[in-house]
Amino acid sequence: MSSQTSQPPYRCFIETEKQAYLPGDRVNCNAELTFDRKFTCDEIVAMFTGEARVYWMDKQVSAKALCRHQPYYQKRTLFEQKKTIWRAEFIDIRKKTESTMTDIVRFSSPHSIRPGNLLSGEKKPEWCGFEEGKYVLPMDFSLPEDGIYSSVEVDDELVSVRYQIELHCLANGRIMKKFRQLLHVFAPRDLSGEMDKLATPKSSETTHQSKIGKLSAILSLPKTGYIPGEPLNAKVVVHNMTSNSVKFASVCIVKKIVAIADTPTYEFKDRDDETAGSILPFHKIERAERKEWIAQIYVPALTPNLCIEDFIHINYEAKLSVGFDRAKKKNSVIQIKLPITIGTVAIDSTLPDALPSKVASEKFDLIIVHRMAMLNLSTGSQLPSAPPSYEDVLNNSQGFSSFDDAPLLYSAHEK
Structure with missing residues (x-):
């Protein structure tokens, strides 16, 4: 049964x-x-x-x-x-007959029950x-x-x-x-009016190891303001001057959270949540090789930067990790970070043709894409599918399912 x-x-x-x-x-x-x-x-x-x-x-x-x-x-x-x-x-239910003086005396005795209701009638x-x-x-x-x-x-x-x-x-x-x-x-944040978000940040790092040699990497972005669904278009340069091969290089977005409590005492707690990152487009970078590529990753469905004074702070940064161990991010020898801003309205309406936005791409099944992401499968295209844009969510009442409310896949690292 x-x-x-x-x-x-x-x-x-x-x-x-x-x-x-x-x-x-x-x-x-x-x-x-x-x-x-x-x-x-x-x-x-x-x-x-x-x-x-x-x-x-x-x-x-x-x-x-x-x-x-x-x-x-x-x-x-x-x-x-x-x-x-x-x-x-x-519905008011009152006594049909008025109480006499005898009733008043009789029902006012200590043994009477709720005499007031009998005298004046009650809204029952x-x-x-x-x-x-x-x-x-x-x-x-x-x-x-x-x-x-x-x-x-x-x-x-x-x-x-x-x-x-x-x-x-x-x-x-x-x-x-x-x-x-x-x-x-959604609290809108229009990045088109923040011209400082058009800055092109660039950062580099070099590590020297006496036994194996020198490894250098460069991470640069075309801008610092993004919205969900946009390609990050992060440019990566890795120059391997060591005796080992570089087998891991990934770009991800880090969500930096600071929570401030005032009870029972004033304390704060911070943590970093990392989204799924890009993959190394080569099998490996051998010694004495210099490789340059565009990290293929879309900005996932992240909430805009948030700042509530003495309460909640949420910021983002793009992070490049480079290491010699394949698929082992924790063993990275180089980590480069660049701060970025997440908004709801893009800085510019034109995006590079090489990495089209979700709006310009073909329609795809949201449920299938989500299930494949949960199973860590490929959708068949080199670039992962972008999440729905804010316009899709606000203007479309059809085509969404309970999968849309599922949490993002994060790898949490508490400090």
């Missing part, structure tokens, strides 16, 4: 018009309630909130105890809106709530224009900026049931 997964008797799904919102947008949605049996409730309150939060646990060792876990956190409410979207209608509501079935309750909110940041989620703990709609089902002022649904918000 096959066992079926049971579902809760009271369910709610909040359907929104769009998958993502911008500051100042009107959020129109419907709360679809499903009750498999009677549900007692006299009021439903909807709350639309924006909240930024940092939280982590540190393991501390003391002389009195082997170890203990100390939480550090800080929370800020960006905004909060509340409205009643449903309220039960009460009949049973109120929802019968078994499905119900749709419309609601709308206004997203503030100022003080809004892009939705961020890092490990569901360390750093988060969340926007959510929460329903409270009340009975006599007591919360009987809660329903919650997250919304995605």
